[in-house]
Amino acid sequence: MAPQRPNLLPKDRFALAFGSLKTQSYYDPIARAPGSHTIRTIGWNPMGQLIATGSADRTLRIWNPERPSARYSTELRGHSAGVEKVLFNPVRDAELASCSTDGTVRFWDVRSKTCVSRLDVGGEPFTMSWSADGKSMIVGRKLTSLQQDDTLVPIDVEFPNTPNVTSEGAPVTQSATTKDGGSTYKALEGRPQNIQTNATTFTHHVRTPESPNLHFFTTTGDGNVRYMSYPSFDIDHTVKAHTSACLSIQLAPNGRYLAIGGSDALISLWDTTDFFCHRTLSSEVGGAIRNLSWSFDGRYICGACDEAGCGGNGLDIFHAETGETVYTVPTGGGINTGIPDVAWHPSRYWLAYSITADGPGSANSGGLRVVGAAGGGL
Structure with missing residues (x-):
């Protein structure tokens, strides 16, 4: 059974309770090469029962x-390069991408522990976002020195007995159906971007017959964030967010920030x-x-x-309404420690994060950690 949702923690009680x-x-x-087993990405399932x-390996x-x-x-096997x-x-x-x-891009059924579908989207896909109804995805391909390809690839997901019409008329470049007759995944025509894209996230809107289109945000290398329509990819609004590249983006669960x-x-x-x-937040150690x-x-x-050194002094947790640092999670890392990813539990005050090893012989061997x-826990 999924853990019950806890009572909400006010700011003045957070440090004592979470600490x-x-x-x-x-x-x-499994460590396929020394130093290669850095956990780059973490994801909870919706019920919070699995991570x-x-x-990198x-x-x-x-x-x-x-x-x-x-x-x-x-271990789910299939990828031949870093995840x-x-x-x-x-x-x-139970569906993982x-x-x-x-x-x-691979889709997995974690119950049967198998890859149920694979889409060859080309290039080096490095970022993804999923719409709130689970029927659309956006995959970003990396801009590399060998391939000048900064492209967003839309993917439509059709559930069994549930027609998907969100991208009607868009060219389909590739499709795959699960072996058990389940979901169908369609990679649509890629949308080249005129500037580096680093991350995307959909709004919480769930489409209806009266409002069939979605919106998403995308960060860019020039410090801007674009608010775009899906599936048209029209730019509705541009926010000048930072003085340098915007790298990550996430909408609050309540949709406010x-x-x-x-x-x-x-x-x-x-x-x-x-x-x-409304405000900006920063840690003393800095880093992208x-x-x-x-x-x-x-x-x-x-x-x-x-970046090396970002996680040595701990992981800061901020209060959104005031911008205050309410608690710093002690990571136990040294001067070379970094924190590649962090992920809150979907319904509890549990915090997962990955940590890089400090090097051979270090007491910090890296890996996944979960507070709570x-x-x-709470």
Whole structure:
């Protein structure tokens, strides 16, 4: 059964309550090359019963947060290069998507532990976002020195007996149906961008017959954020968010704030009603904000920085309404420690994060950690 939702923690009680939680460590038994097993991406399933992690050495693993031993986890095999992003379908608890620099997006059934579909989207896909109804995805391909290709690839997901008409008329470049007659995945024609895209996120809107189109945000390398329509990809609004590249973005669960992380070491919080920046957040150690995560109640937020030294002094948790640092999670890392990703549990005050190893012989061996999983938590 899924954990029950806790009472909401006010700011003045957060440090005491969250600081009393224990941290559980999870170590993958597979290390294909020294130093290569850095967990780049973390994703909870909608019920919060499973955690998926993807690593630089192509390892994709599903963990039971309450059983940290690797023998209770499952390795999903198929990718031939590093896994850049993992995301569970927001409305289908056992469906996981992963993208890799091997040029593929793969869909998995974590119950049967199998890859049910594979789409070859080309290039080096490194970022993904899923619409709130689970029927659309956007995959971003990386701009590389060998391939000047900064492209967003839309993917339509059709559930069994549920026609998907969101991208009617759009050219289909590739489609695949699961072997068991389940969902159908269609990679549509890619949409080249005129500037580097680093991350995307859909709004919380669920389409209806009266309102069939969606909207999403995309961050750019020039410090802007674009508010775009889906499936047309028309730009409806542009926000000048940071003085340098915007790297990460996430909408609060309550929809009030849009959080944007930049290479300027800042997290900016924008009111979604008027696109006005209410405040900026920053840690003393600085470093580019590669990933973001909101707590389930939209009250607290933290950012991940994978640069050496960003995680040595801990992981800061901010209060969204005041911008205050309400708690710093002690990571136990040294001067070379980075935090590639961070992810709050979907309904509890549990916080998962990955940490890079300090090097050979270090007491910090990296891996996945979850604050709150040991002993029940909040």
